Amino acid sequence: MLFDIGGVLEITDGAPAVLWTRRLGLTSSGWDRLRSVLADGEIGRTTESEVFDVLASLIGRDAAESTLGEMWDQYLGHPDTVLIDYLAGLRPTYRTGLLSNSFVGAREREERRYGFSSLVDEIVYSHEVGVAKPDPAVYELACRRLDVATTETVLIDDSQVAVDGARATGMRAILHRDTWTTTHALDACLGTRYAR
Numbered sequence: 001m002l003f004d005i006g007g008v009l010e011i012t013d014g015a016p017a018v019l020w021t022r023r024l025g026l027t028s029s030g031w032d033r034l035r036s037v038l039a040d041g042e043i044g045r046t047t048e049s050e051v052f053d054v055l056a057s058l059i060g061r062d063a064a065e066s067t068l069g070e071m072w073d074q075y076l077g078h079p080d081t082v083l084i085d086y087l088a089g090l091r092p093t094y095r096t097g098l099l100s101n102s103f104v105g106a107r108e109r110e111e112r113r114y115g116f117s118s119l120v121d122e123i124v125y126s127h128e129v130g131v132a133k134p135d136p137a138v139y140e141l142a143c144r145r146l147d148v149a150t151t152e153t154v155l156i157d158d159s160q161v162a163v164d165g166a167r168a169t170g171m172r173a174i175l176h177r178d179t180w181t182t183t184h185a186l187d188a189c190l191g192t193r194y195a196r
Contacts, residue, residue: 143171
């Protein structure tokens with residue numbers, strides 16, 4: 001069982017790019033520059049310090065500090081405790097993992113806030129492995145780490161693109177829309193053992 005983090009285990013309300021652009025007063029070229037460094041952060045091609053430096057060059061150091069704090073709060077959201085408890089209950093019967101398109105610094109912050117490493121067997125962050133969903137390589141890597149075949153794995157993700165990518169590798173995948181629907185779809189995948 002592989003779960004996405006943001007939008008699944010963490011309930012987030014991500015601000016659309018246009019809102020951040022307006023809020024920060026960025027020009028289109030400034031936003032392009034920030035978006036580029038953020039994309040690099042997703043696959044580990046930059047550091048948190050470099051992200052800060054780019055943002056500071058665009059809006060100033062004090063504003064960059066405050067903005068990054070807000071962005072991290074938004075990124076981390078708050079826990080979907082029902083789904084987290086469901087995931088925790090799958091062990092030791094099933095091998096479980098997290099597969100996240102993440103950002104440099106996410107592991108440390110999510111561990112402090114949620115302690116995810118105690119819930120699952122493996123965590124695969126895109127910024128640590130240099131590849132993100134829907135690239136088939138990241139699904140295959142997660143399955144290798146769990147020592148299971150893709151055809152024996154179920155992915156729960158809130159992104160249709162990520163779900164389609166998982167299915168292309170032979171995984172079963174559930175598009176997460178809400179907790180109730182996801183837990184019932186998982187119950188159906190697993191049989192009556194966890195049925196509510």
